[in-house]
Amino acid sequence: MQPALLGRISDEGCVSLIGMAGAGKTTLASLLARRLGWASLDTDRLIEATAGASLPALLDRLGLEGFLRLEEDVVAGLGVKRCVVATGGSVIYAPRAVARLKACGPLVFLSIDLDTFLARLGDPGQRAFVVPAGMTLPEVFAERQPLYAAAADLTVTSCGVSPEACAAQILEGIVS
Template sequence: MEPTLLDRLSHERCVSLIGMAGAGKSTLATLLARRLGWACLDTDRLIEAHCRARLPDILARHGLPGFLAIEDEVVAGLGVRRCVVATGGSVIYGPRAVARLKAMGPVVYLAVDLATFLARVGDPGERAFVMPGGMTLSDVYAERQPLYAAAADLTVATCGVTPAATVEHLLQGIKL
């Protein structure tokens, strides 16, 4: 029989949240970590601390390949036991980072529909949104959906659901 997410959690350290900007990763990671009594790590904040700069400045200075290399380095440095990790939306472009997250424990894709994503994301420049090759937000959304789904152990929709209800769904889904 294939191991359940609960089996994986009993042997591993973290739950990682992936998804588009505006899906609620940072908010839900904080709430879930609090509920579990675990640490909460946000890779975007760790990248900013590592580079001593804001994400838009880091992306402007290093470009997409440089930014992804920094993100890979930050994810590779995660090693805290019993933590919930909120990732940046671009983590899905780093196969090493995704492999590392999966090795650390269950990966949960927080899914959001296109209209909600566009409403929540606002100005992509303010969020340091990674848009390869001049793609539009809708293009990036379409490109990333199958990548997130393929990487995830569990998918949870966050549209029209309160953060508290989503945390309950996460707790049931990962069988804690």
């Protein structure tokens, strides 16, 4: 795709993917970046590189609030261009991070249903999935859905379609 054809996305901006764990953010970020001729960035990997530890280790060491502060600080400090950003699912709890991502370009909410989320999540501890105290996985899912939808410039369902078809929907939505 030629930069002149980019409609809602600037050649100096980014596209950020938000949504639940298992929605395909990392896979689609790589696919979209290739199609746009841009870089891709996974904020979970950036947090690990910044802090020098895995996400599960950071969550254990910092606790929920400390982990969320670290995520917000790292994502709010992004200074990238021509990049597709795959975020961690809990970024939606970080207002400064969401504002930074929106300032860089469109936010795309990759929507999945509860059954798909539960099937793809596996062991939440292996993924460092953020679960506020006393909440079940379905409750976290229900809490986050309206937050993602409110922040998003575009919502695309990523379950039941191939990554290629999902990427095509995203490109259609952000370029038109």
